[in-house]
Amino acid sequence: MPAPRQVNLGDSYSAAAGVQPLVEDSPVLCLRSSRNFAHLLAAARGYRLDDVSCSGADTTDFFTAQYAGVPAQLDALAGGPDVVTVMIGGNDxxxxxxxxxxxxxxAATDPGGSPCRAAHGAEYVDIVRDRTYPALARALAAVRAKAPGAQVLAVGYPWILPAQTGCYPTMRVAAGDVPYLRELQAVLNRSVQRAAEQAGVTYVDMSGVSEGHDACAPVGTRWIEPQVGATGAAPAHPNELGQQAIADQVAAALR
Structure with a gap:
């Protein structure tokens, strides 16, 4: 009997942008790592993996080609996978x-204040609620429809910033804007969760387990690399520790 087949979809968090080495012969613009969570999970579980995650992807790239030679991600679901993993929504x-x-x-205009909140208010949260959530619902419903026999797992995003204060200038966010961006990320994750539940898809919550492992944490503790001094992953993206943590949470959610 052949090993179960896994398909991995999604964006740079799913692809593990900046984590080396890249998947051999994969599209260079996708920055698809051979150490992303899907590869770690597949190796641990003995899955056959088709990884079509690609940096910069949003939900429209599930339906249409992102680049020449990078087809619509939903095409990878042909043939009936057993497991589908997805991280998407942050780029919408x-x-x-x-x-x-x-x-x-x-941030530099008022490092201790909240200049970004003052300038933009609810603008970004409104975009997530009004545009990103419907797009996520459409994308995850399409995944469910194209892989009716698979266990589909939609993964939330681990915390990029701590709950309060931050670490300016390592992360160039004023202290008062840290809770502002945390709330934006919380709204995004809730949108992923709602869309997953609506589509009958398993939601994998990274918020609790990633607390304290944000980009302001020290090397060896942080799962997200900072804007200044990033090593081992793209700035504001999960490093290999973060990818392993995602793999562990997905594994725990598998039937």
Whole structure:
């Protein structure tokens, strides 16, 4: 009997951007690591893995080609996988990268205050609720429909920042804007969870287990690399410890 087949979908958190080495012969723009959580899980469980995760992907890339030679991610579900893993949503409407960039751009004007919240208010949260959530619901429903016999697991994003204060300038976010960006990430994760539940998909919550392992934690403790001094992963992305933690949480959620 052949080994169970796993398909991994998603964005740079799923691909493990910056974690070396890359998957041999994979599309270079995808920055797809051979040490991402899907590869770690497949190795531990003896799965045959089809990994089509790609840095920069949003939910539209499930349905259409992201780049030349990088087909729609849902195409990988043909043939009936047994397990599907997904991390997606953070790039939709470019909301999270835009928010972090915007907050970084104004942090120096008031490092102890909340200049980003003052400038942008509910703008980013509204985008996640109004645009990202419906897009996630559509994408996860499509995954469920194309892989009706698979266990599908949608993974939430581990904390990028601590609950309070932060670590300016290692993470270029003013102290008062740390809770602001945490709430944005919480809304994004709740959107992933809601969409997963609506589609009949298992949600893998990373929020509790990743507390204290954010980008402000020291080397060896942090699962997310900081904006300044990142080693072993792209800035504000999971390093290999983070990828292993995601693999462990997914494994615990498997039937």
């Amino acid at each position: 409407s470019a909301v999270y990268t835009t928010a972090i960039r915007a907050c970084s751009d104004v």
